[in-house]
Amino acid sequence: MHPFTLERPRDLAAALAFRAQAGRNDAPAEDIAGGTDMVQLLQENVRRPDRLVSLAGLLETASNRDRRASGLAPPLPWLKWPRTRR
Amino acid sequence: MPGLTPEAAAQTAGAAPAPLDLVLRVNGTEHRLKLDPRTTLLDALREHLHLTGSKKGCGLGQCGACTVLMDGKRVKSCLSLAALVEGREITTIEGLAQGDQLHPLQAAFIERDAFQCGYCTSGQIMAGVACINEGHAGSAQEIRDWMSGNLCRCGAYDHIVAAIQDAALATGSVRGG
Numbered sequence: 001m002h003p004f005t006l007e008r009p010r011d012l013a014a015a016l017a018f019r020a021q022a023g024r025n026d027a028p029a030e031d032i033a034g035g036t037d038m039v040q041l042l043q044e045n046v047r048r049p050d051r052l053v054s055l056a057g058l059l060e061t062a063s064n065r066d067r068r069a070s071g072l073a074p075p076l077p078w079l080k081w082p083r084t085r086r
Numbered sequence: 087m088p089g090l091t092p093e094a095a096a097q098t099a100g101a102a103p104a105p106l107d108l109v110l111r112v113n114g115t116e117h118r119l120k121l122d123p124r125t126t127l128l129d130a131l132r133e134h135l136h137l138t139g140s141k142k143g144c145g146l147g148q149c150g151a152c153t154v155l156m157d158g159k160r161v162k163s164c165l166s167l168a169a170l171v172e173g174r175e176i177t178t179i180e181g182l183a184q185g186d187q188l189h190p191l192q193a194a195f196i197e198r199d200a201f202q203c204g205y206c207t208s209g210q211i212m213a214g215v216a217c218i219n220e221g222h223a224g225s226a227q228e229i230r231d232w233m234s235g236n237l238c239r240c241g242a243y244d245h246i247v248a249a250i251q252d253a254a255l256a257t258g259s260v261r262g263g
Binding site for chain 1: 101102103104106123124126145146147161162164165166167169170
């Protein structure tokens with residue numbers, strides 16, 4: 001796996017700043033959220049970023065913020081059960 | 087190559103990046119580690135914390151032998167970077183029993199003889215615990231559907247499904263009417 005610097009921005013502005021900086025330096029950057037796809041691509045050297053920007057914290061924050069803004073409560077777990085869906 | 091540890095991979099792909107200081111919370115205990123940012127959660131558990139219950143099978147997220155719980159949800163630890171799970175509660179097979187008292191699904195696996203070679207078993211049990219907690223253990227077919235991410239090359243599937251059904255009943259987790 002190609003060596004990379006891991007960035008863990010706390011908000012969207014910081015994440016975009018990391019990407020912009022990577023562009024200026026001509027250093028390849030990639031985003032990673034959960035990793036299910038990206039980790040395989042890194043392991044196989046399909047992607048070789050010098051900088052890896054984690055979006056995991058951002059996605060969680062955005063999700064919670066969207067729920068609050070919409071006035072929705074967190075999804076109820078039993079809504080996912082097949083019998084309920086039917 | 088998926089099977090390479092980050093240290094071995096570094097020898098073929100250039101210098102190792104600066105290590106990160108991390109705090110991983112595993113089975114209720116905080117561990118301070120200094121890790122290469124390329125280290126997967128599975129390698130951190132096995133090579134650094136010596137929790138070898140989680141197995142490295144394919145290293146590609148296809149077999150499920152490395153399944154652990156992260157904040158109660160199942161994840162493939164071979165596809166999770168350790169640095170990205172800081173602050174999460176990780177539960178491995180070693181943290182499932184309460185002292186000498188096995189988790190009901192562990193007991194059911196023994197009762198139902200739900201393994202042969204045992205290599206996939208820790209992943210099967212962790213996925214099974216999540217499957218029950220998610221409410222996906224209502225029928226044998228439902229269990230097969232929701233356990234499809236965990237492979238057993240010995241073919242112990244019938245017994246694994248039966249063990250999960252037993253544990254779901256024992257824990258009162260079977261819902262529906």
